[in-house]
Amino acid sequence: SGARVGLMDADIYGPNTPTMLGVEKLPPPQGPRLIPAQAYGIKMISMGLLVKPGQPLIWRGPMLNSAIRQFLQDVEWGELDYLIVDLPPGTGDAALSLAQAxxxxxxxxxxxxxxxxxxxxxxxxxxxxxxxxPILGIIENMSYLELPDGTRMDIFGSGGGEQLAAATQANFLGKVPMDPNVRIGGDSGKPIVVSYPDSAPAKSLTEIAQKIAAQVSVAALSQKNELPINIVE
Known part of the structure; x- marks a missing residue:
């Protein structure tokens, strides 16, 4: 809350972030640099704002790599506390390009x-x-569906995220339950943390975000407090 946040949609082949945030176009550019769109206090860039709706991007790896680098270098992000990058699933070019950039x-x-x-x-x-x-942690999405009688249905199984965290010695950040309002908010451009902030998914997402922010802040402070060591022979 109150942080300066940027969101870079690096899912070049399936850029859905504009739909989920209700953004239709970018502001006019300033010179050679793109100005990110803004929604709910977040600066955002996505290939979905640079191509016609429904237009497929039939690109090979080098073009995808170039697009990611342009999003990093040619967008007027300004001062940010956090730049969040949404990556597609898998171990493809997008993640590798980002880690190398x-x-x-x-x-x-x-x-x-x-x-x-x-x-x-x-x-x-x-x-x-x-x-x-560094691995900040693991989130288990669509963990369960809470039924009207108060019971839970484990549609996709139970405990998988915690098991993966234990097996890989990673932090388990939390579970996000299923809720039709998550889908409705994503389709209408109004995230559930805005439309239903007291719902179980919204509370879970907020708690997870706070955990991640705390980890990043601690890591940043540790780096700032590191003193250079000069070895004199």
Whole structure:
């Protein structure tokens, strides 16, 4: 709350962030640099704002890499406390390009409880560790559906995110339950943390965001407090 946040949609082939935030176009550019759109206090850039609706991007890896670098270098982000990058699933060019383009504070792994999702999430986690990117933690999405009688239905299984965190010695950041209002908010451009801030998913997302922000802040302070050591022979 109150932080200066940027959101870079690096899912070049499936840029849905503008729809989810209710953004239709970018502000006019200033010279050679793009001005990010703003929604709910967040600065945002996405390929979805640079192509016609429904237009597919049939690009090979080098063009995707170039687009990601342009989002980093040619957008007037200004002063930010956090730049969040939304990556597509898997271990493809987007994640590799990002890790090579700038030092990352860390990666957050999102998974469903089911085995198929856990396998892919585990590969992504191992990729970031291979690239020496810290793992901030694991989020279990669509953890359960709360029924009208108060019971829970584990549609995609139960406990998978916690099991992956334990197996990989990563932090488990929390569970996000299923709720039709999450989908409705995403389709209408009004996130559930805005439309239903007291709902279970909104509270869970807020708590997870606070945990991540705390980790990033501690890491940043540790780096600032490191003193150079000069070895005199």
């Amino acid at each position: 700038l030092p990352l504070s860390g990666a957050v792994i999102v998974t469903l409880p089911q085995l198929v999702s856990l396998e892919d999430a585990g590969r992504g986690l191992n990729m970031f560790r291979t690239l020496e990117v």
